[in-house]
Amino acid sequence: MRGSSTWTRARESSQRRFSTENENENPPLKKRKLTTKSTPCVRTHVVKGSVREALSIVSTQQELIDPPCSFGGQPPTLSCLGQGDWEGTRMATEEVEALLNMKMTGKAKSDIKGRNDQMMEYIKKLRGCIRQLLQVESAYILQKEQQQIQLQEERQIWKETETKLKVKQDELEAGLSDVNQKCSVLEEISAKSESARQEVLLAHQKDSEALRAAADERLHLLEEIEKLRKEVASATQQAATLQDINKRLQEYNTSLQQYNTKLQSDAAQATEENSRTQKEKVAILETLGTVRGNNAALQTQLDTVKASLLAETTQRSFVNGELIRLRGELQHVSKEKEKASTQLQALSEENARFRELTGKTAAEVDVITSQAVALEERYHTQNEQMRLVRQQLDLANQKLEVAEASLAWHKKDGHDNILKVEQLQKRLADADQKLLEGELLRRKLHNIIQELKGNIRVFCRVRPMLPDDDDSGADSAVQYPSSGELVGHAIELLQPQGQKYTFTFDKVFGPEAAQEDVFVEISQLVQSALDGYKVCIFAYGQTGSGKTHTMLGHPDELEQRGVIPRSVEQIFQSSQALQAQGWKFKMQASMLEIYNETIRDLLVNSRRTSLDSQRSDGGTPGKQHVVKHEPNGNTFVTDLTVVEVTSWKEVSSLLRRAAQSRSVGKTAMNDHSSRSHCVFTLRIAGTNENTEQQVHGVLNLIDLAGSERLSRSCATGERLRETQAINKSLSSLGDVILAIGNKEQHIPYRNSKLTYLLQPCLGGDSKTLMFVNIAPESKSLNESLCSLRFAAKVNACEIGVPRRHTNARLPEARLSIN
Ligand SMILES: Nc1ncnc2c1ncn2[C@@H]1O[C@H](COP(=O)(O)OP(=O)(O)OP(=O)(O)O)[C@@H](O)[C@H]1O
Incomplete structure (x- = not known):
């Protein structure tokens, strides 16, 4: 740049010099030539002027043209000039000046010739x-032209250089903006790295803390x-046994896999069969509809026929009566006729005898003859009457035959129709049965697939609006998808601002779902407790x-019974049915609650009169119940009352006993709020006398205390303490599930009594199902959202594959009969 500006300055000064020289110092050449030409005669002052100009140019440019002509430093004289050769000599300025200042010397005025020569x-x-x-001048012009050409060239070079410079400048500017951009990007990166560094530092701090905690934990x-x-x-001792069990389990697993494959192919077949049956059912229903229509028409026809048959039967009985009467009359007429013919015979014989004897008069003969004629006429009339009656009888018989034939036909047709309807109804029942079986198979397969997946299943149940709900008239904050695959499996929460949260679960029950509907879906799961599962x-x-409505309901009202009564009843029914196969079961029930992080026995005999008196010492007086996990996988609670039960009735009375002991209180949100987690446990031990097989199943049915926010429950004092304990144990449950979901090494089961008690169910080999209960009113929307989020986490949790507890090899088939 600096070089270029120096070059530019030099170029500018050169230009300026040239233009000054051209425009100011040198008048145009043409003008000078003209001036010279227009004054051919020598006039000193004119010539002097132009010559001076020329001289000044010569003196300025003299070094450029030729080396100066030297006169030896002497001013020239005309004589000197006369001695030199002007043609070939170059003149210095002074010489020209001397020539111009030269005066005529030596000649007299009269010496014209001399002067003339001198001149x-x-x-x-x-x-x-x-x-x-x-x-x-011409040299100067030439030089000027050369210089102009040179100038042109220089200008061209300058222009090119300028263009190049411009391009270069543009490039540099572009480069500069690139560099600027890069700079800003680098600055951003640097800022980010700085924040990342800060984060890393923070993380490092956290890690250090975690390390410290880990050290403690260690x-x-x-x-x-x-x-x-x-x-x-002690476990080593059992290892041998376990290895044996493991081997058998592996075999069992292989057979289970085979069974699973078989079930899957069965399922595919069943699905096919199901859809075929469905189509068949639809076709049958259509045919049945048509047949029913035909049947109705035939029924009407049958009714008409029956009516006409009745009329015919009446007519027939009337005709029969008439026939009997006519037959009687005919007999009577026949008798009369026989009598008359006997009389006639007698009279004829008499007449003949009389004629023979000629003893009778002609008059008497006439009378007798007329009597005979009358008798004969009577006989003919009666014959005619008989013929007519016979005709009528034949007609009635014909009518009767027609009526009987038509009745038989209608009867046959009706019978055919009845047969057809019966067949169709049978097929329909078969199709329904197949559908039911298909559905059962589907559920079974679904259960098996869930078992193999090892997931906790989650069912969502939304209760109906209650009369006490403030916004019972308002819209519910809950919706369900009305079409597509998600029907019955998804729930949508609507925020007042229009935001929608969708959650999917294994099953979603709306407010209209009855207790029976809910139980149908879990009955298979309950059944597996009888098969030896936890x-x-x-x-x-x-x-x-x-x-509580879902888990217990109202045990004494058939329709309103919840999961616990229905499950226990099903277990007893199934166990009785299995007795035919040689199975004998022993059931033991226990019930406890976890209240304020203390385990309380709900079946203890010393019935407490005041709940508060126990609460103060935190449980059964004198007894501290502790959860124990045995190495064989069994979990029990020390000193807990365990009652052997043989019927639902006994369990029912236990439930009533437990209900009286349970910690219930009135909260701002529920008049009868369960203030504790209630655990009902049924241990099932089954032995098959024929095969010596044994199963050990456990059914744990748990009604957790309600999760609630302190701000909404308005709890104070004892209630506040309860609520805090409930929330703490529920949040521990959340932590455990989160840790299992994240497959963490350490699962914090010991953080609460609830999680420690549930450890085998949450992280072990049991089949676990969670109901997430939802209140539909919009004021509970936030709680519902929290519950559903928690449930979604649980749903995503894999807890391991359920294990069946038996001590003898079992056949592939399950024990369960349904
Ligand atoms: N599906 C349902 N159908 C009809 N009523 C129901 C249903 N679910 C709950 N309810 C009624 O709602 C009320 C509260 O139910 P419930 O006591 O079972 O709630 P909860 O969740 O156990 O409460 P808490 O945690 O406070 O014990 C009861 O009156 C119950 O009868």
Whole structure:
């Protein structure tokens, strides 16, 4: 740049110099030539002027043209000039000046010739001078032209350079903006790196804290390990047994997989069969409709025929009566006729005898003859009457035959129709049965697939609006998809601002779902407790959302019984049905509640009169109940009352006993709020006398205390303490499920009594189902959202594959009969 500006300055000064020289110092050449030409005669001052100009140019440019002509430093004289050769000599400025200032010397005025010669000499010199000047001028012009060409070239170069420079400048500017951009990007990156660095620092701090916590945990774990070592010693003893069991389980697993494959192909077949049956059912229903229509028409026809048959039967009986009467009359007439013919015979014989004897008069003969004629006429009339009656009888008989034939035909047709309807009804019943079987198979397969997946299943139940709900008249905050695959499996929560949250679960029950509908869906799961599985069903949800209604309901009202009564009843019924196969079951029931992180026995005999008196010491007086997990996978609670039960009736009385002991209180959100987690456990031990097989199943049915926000429950004092304990244990449940979901090494089961008790159900080998109960009113929307989010986490949780507890090899088929 600097080079270019120096170059530009030099170029500008050169230009300026040229233009000054051209425009100011040198008048146009043409003008000077004209001036010279227009004054051919020598006039000193004119010539002097132009020559001076020329001289000044010559003197300025003299170094450029030729080296100066030296006169040896002497001013020239005309004589000197006369001695030199003007043609070939170059003149210095002073010489020209001297020539111009030269005066006529030596000649008298009268010496015209002399003067003339002198003048001629002078003119000759002047001419030489002028010629030289002209040469200088042409040299100058040539030089000027060269310079102009050079200038042009320089200008061209300058222009090109300028263009190049411009391009270069543009490139540099573009480069500069690129660099600027890069700079800003780098600045951003640097800012980000800075924030990342900060985050890393924070994370590092957290890690350090976590490390410290881990160190503490490690210490704790070392203690645990010590304990575990002792346990391991005993476990080693069992290892051999377990290995054997494991081997058998592997075999069982293989057979289960085969069974599963078979079930899947069966399922495919069943689905096919199902759809075929459905189509068949539709066709049958259509045919049945047509047949029913035909049947109705035939029925009407049959009724008409029956009516006409009745009329015919009446007519027939009338005709029969008439026939009998006519037959009687005919007999009577026949008798009369026989009598008359006997009489006639007698009279004829008499007449003949008389004629023979000629003893009778002609008059008497006439009378007798007329009597005989009359008798004969009577006989003919009676014959005619008989013929007519016979005709009538034949007609009636014909009518009767026609009526009987038509009746038989109608009867046959009606019978055919009845047969057809019966057949169709049978096929319909078969199709319904197949559908039912298909549905049962589908449920079974679904259960098996769930078992193999090892997931906790989640059912959502939304209770109806209650009369006490403030917005019972308002729209519910809950919706369900009305079409597509999600029907019956999804729930949508609507926020007042229009935002919609959709959650999907294994099953969603709306407010219209009856207790029976809910139980149908879990009956298979309950049944597997009888097959030797650990089954755990628990209800989670905010206060007043229907957990107790779902789990317990009203045990004494048939329709309103909840999961616990129905499950127990089903277990007893199935166990009785299995007795035919040689199975004998022993059932033991227990019930406990976890109240304020303390386990309380709800079946203890010493019935408490005041709940508050126990609450103060936190449980059964003198007894501390502790949860124990045995190495064989069994979990029990120390000193808990366990009652052997043989019927639903006994369990029912236990439930009533427990209900009286349960911690219930009135909250702002529920008049009869369960203030504790209630756990009903049924242990099932089954032995088959024929095969010596044994199964050990456990059914845990849990009604959790309601989750509620302190701000909404308005709890104070004892209620506040209860609520805090409930929330703490529920949040521990959330932590456990989150840790299982994240497949963390350490699962914090010990953080609460509830999670420690549920450990085998949540992280072990049991079949677990959670009900998330939802209150539909819009004021509960936030609680519902929390509950559903919690349930969604649970739904995503894999807890391991359920394990059946048996001590002898079992056949592939399950024990369950339904
Ligand atoms: N599906 C339902 N159909 C009819 N009524 C219901 C239903 N679910 C709940 N209810 C009624 O709602 C009220 C509250 O139900 P419930 O006591 O079962 O709630 P909860 O969740 O157990 O409450 P808490 O946690 O406070 O014990 C009861 O009156 C119950 O009868």
